[in-house]
Amino acid sequence: MxxxxxxxxxxxxxxxxxxxxxxxxxxxxxxxxxxxxxxxxxxxxxxxxxxxxxAILPMPLNVNDMRRALNSTDPVQDLRCALSALHGLRSGQLRLLKLTDIDGARLIVGDRVIVFVAPVRERLTAYLNHRTARRLATANPCLFTHPRYANGTDPVGPRFVYARLGPHLNTRDLRTDRLLQEALAVGDAKRISEMFGLTIDTAQRYTGILGHPGLNDPDTFTRPDHRDPRRLHPAQDDAVGGKAFAAAPVPDAPRSPQSMERRLSGVVSGGW
Incomplete structure (x- = not known):
């Protein structure tokens, strides 16, 4: 030696x-x-x-895995996937959510005030009904509970979050996918940092991919492809999931945040 x-x-x-x-x-x-x-x-x-x-470039998730989670018959999986996929909540934030953090159609997470989109409100209502039916006597204030924690006030562990999301999914990748979709829609690092509680440097990691040549090349940027339902807009000549959609090319100019929310919520409520 x-x-x-x-x-x-x-x-x-x-x-x-x-x-x-x-x-x-x-x-x-x-x-x-x-x-x-x-x-x-x-x-x-x-x-x-x-x-x-x-640095590893952020990549969107396979939309089929997200569809399966959001179409699940398990209201816990349904709501957790929706909160991470549409509002970008982290695993720790999901675990620590309390019932008192919900104020009507809003969710208070630290300094963030999140207004629920319609698909999340529907899944939240279904989950609360499920929670009430299953655990009437629990004193646990957390939104997500488990019989093991029903007699205390501790939050569920990290393993419970990942186990209930289904295969090939985790909250980190769901959040990354949501941030990337927002970057494609807005292209403004400052707005993304304010919307999701990020630093400017972290937000620029997502907006920096906008000029990547693979965005317009399905051979190198295959998730989601150009037929991903989250890249479709309403029309009358193609039906997907009970709603009319038509394929739309990836635009050159950034989309507005309103179009992002409308596209996401429309697909979730109609096709997912």
Whole structure:
């Protein structure tokens, strides 16, 4: 081990990317431990630098997975998916929601005041009826509860959130999909940051994809494709899910937030 020099470490590392960073961190840790135990005199990886891998571009979800979750007969899965997919709530926010956070057609989440769209209101009503029928005597103030937590006031655990969303879905990807759709509709990082409680830098991660060449190339940007129901607008020549829709190309100019909400809510209530 003492014969290993920095050139040997460089030769063993992958040329670039996340694998190079991970391997280098591991080697630095191993050689650091060996040096601390005086098995070697110097750490040959100590002065080797690796560029951080490029940021992963946000990608929309497979719309079929979202349809299955939003068409579920389980009102818990139905509501949780709708809150994350349409209002961009995180897993922790879903777990900590309380019944008192609901004020009519509004939801108060920290500093955000969210006005429910119609599909979410319908699913919320169905879930509250289900909750009342199943857990009349619970003292738990949380919106989402479980028999294990019925006699206390603790929120459900993270595993319960992911387990009830269904396969291939999690709140992080649902939120990412919602933010990306808003970026495609608005294209304004400041508005997105105010609407979803993000920093400007985080919002720019989503608006920065607007110029990506793959947006207009279905071979490289396949989720959702150009027949994704969330990219359709009302017409009279094509029926999807009981409502009339027609395919619309991805526009060059940013859409308004009102068109985003109308498109999302229309598809959820009609086809999802």
């Amino acid at each position: 003492s014969a290993i020099v920095p050139d040997d470490v460089r030769a063993a590392l992958p040329p670039s990317g996340a694998n190079r960073c991970r391997m280098l961190r591991g080697l630095k840790s191993i050689f650091g431990l060996l040096r601390a135990r005086k098995a070697i005199f110097t750490n040959p990886a100590a002065r080797i630098l690796a560029e951080a891998p490029g």
